[in-house]
Amino acid sequence: MNLIKSTETDIMIQNQERLIEKINDKRKDMKPDRADMTFGEIINMYKDNEIIISPEFQRAFRWDEERQTRFIESLLLEIPIPPIFVAETNDGVWELVDGLQRLSTILSFFGMLKIEDKNNLVLTKGTLIEDLEGFTINTLPERYILSLKRSVCRVEIIRYDSDIEMRYELFNRLNTGGVELSQQEIRNCIFRGYSNKFNVFISDLSKRPEFYNNIYANDNEKERMYLEELILRYFTLKNRGAKYKHIQKHMDDYMLSVSKNENLFNYEEEKELFLRLIKKISDLGVNIFQLATLPFSTSIYDPIMIAFANNIDYIDTLSKEEIVNRIESMKNGNEFRKQTKTSSSSNSRVRKKIEIAESYFSPQNVNSNEQMALF
Structure with missing residues (x-):
């Protein structure tokens, strides 16, 4: 009886060790690099085409003005926000993976978004600050414009040399933003890591x-x-x-x-x-x-x-x-x-x-x- 229990224990230990090894291997593959950046820095990268929102991906910017206003309000009130995720191309350029609604909102408010009909956000009533209604980048007090630029955003970077299928899996699991992307939108964004x-x-x-x-x-x-x-x-x-x-x-x-x-x-x-x-x-x-x-x-x-x-x-x-x-x-x-x-x-x-x-x-x-x- 003791021999049977000993054998079962050995098998359980072997299975646990195998599981630990596989989890550690996948953690290495999945773990992205991190950078804390201000939105001002991210806006400049966008202007210089160092961070890309592909034209196809931009079609997925679907937040209405009310939801965009809530995000700007959160930044003004210094409420913590989730990170954005980018995938590095073979040229070292970052392509946005997750965080489209948030980043597009900032770009739109600053008049920098490269979609004319979705640019130049005019704020609506905030959930906590109703007086935000009607303000734009040209009328918001300068101190708060600077506050928005200096707001820090965590950027998680999926490196180019990481396995493309792992990048795809990460994208799928990160697809939890304000508007969920379709499977084809995900494919369109992530598979360009090889060829567009x-x-x-x-x-x-x-x-x-x-x-x-x-x-x-x-x-x-x-x-x-x-x-x-x-x-x-x-x-x-x-x-x-x-x-x-x-x-x-x-x-x-x-x-x-x-x-x-x-x-x-x-x-x-x-x-x-x-x-x-x-x-x-x-x-x-x-x-x-x-x-x-x-x-x-x-x-x-x-x-x-x-x-x-x-x-x-x-x-x-x-x-x-x-x-x-x-x-x-x-x-x-x-x-x-x-x-x-x-x-x-x-x-x-x-x-x-x-x-x-x-x-x-x-x-x-x-x-x-x-x-x-x-x-």
């Missing part, structure tokens, strides 16, 4: 009217980079397939791999095919991605985009009427509808929907009306 080419490529494609006219994204979704995410989703499923545990992680991994190794992605060929594809879809009308009562659904977007990409030459031989009829037949088929119920983005359901779409639009599969009738 793929980010820009996706962004450019998302601005094509042939694409976004069929998506029915509202202004908030566009601002949160939903269109860019849909394009990344297409490239991921097309080039990596639908074998995954979580679709968002699948897209993370694909975008990271392309950002790290541009040879994995043929930009000219992919652009040519994508433009050809969305032109064909646009010519079919604006309701192609509609499913039941939803004006847009990824349940129909995924299979159509992938099947069309794989069979575009054959699809070009079909009339508009024939293509639309096949899509409607597919949408109304029992097997397809079964895959659009719960967990419609699970890998098994996405794969099945793509297989069904292939049966309608692959010349190897579409051989007769009888085969079409199976669905």
Whole structure:
């Protein structure tokens, strides 16, 4: 009996030692450097392009004037504030990771924010000091302008030589500011640590009217980079397939791999095919991605985009009427509808929907009306 207890104790000690080692290793990877800086210093760095808020990231500045005023009020009252986090690029420039709302508020109040329609903050009534209402950088007493400039902010620096996946994980866990970022906004900010080419490529494609006219994204979704995410989703499923545990992680991994190794992605060929594809879809009308009562659904977007990409030459031989009829037949088929119920983005359901779409639009599969009738 004592021998058994001794063995169990030894195993427990070994497991504890292994856990301690792994925690210590990850702490080394995760721990950023620190600097205490005044907002005046940070403003000067921003002016000199030594700290960057990327244009895509700036779209996420969503605090209204009331929330911005509360932050300025906190600084004036010397209330402690959370740190901001930056990621160092290979050029030594800092790119903002977390703290967008706070830093943008300071820049806006000082008239330095590089977004015209969000610059030059006019304060509203404060929560504790109602008399702040109407004050600007030009009318606030000089002593308080200096106080704002001298307010200290802790800056946590994620160094360039830290592992990119660790940087991404840090970003995810730090994404607890006033307005939570979408997954695509996070990818857009952090993966530029390797290269921004793929980010820009996706962004450019998302601005094509042939694409976004069929998506029915509202202004908030566009601002949160939903269109860019849909394009990344297409490239991921097309080039990596639908074998995954979580679709968002699948897209993370694909975008990271392309950002790290541009040879994995043929930009000219992919652009040519994508433009050809969305032109064909646009010519079919604006309701192609509609499913039941939803004006847009990824349940129909995924299979159509992938099947069309794989069979575009054959699809070009079909009339508009024939293509639309096949899509409607597919949408109304029992097997397809079964895959659009719960967990419609699970890998098994996405794969099945793509297989069904292939049966309608692959010349190897579409051989007769009888085969079409199976669905």
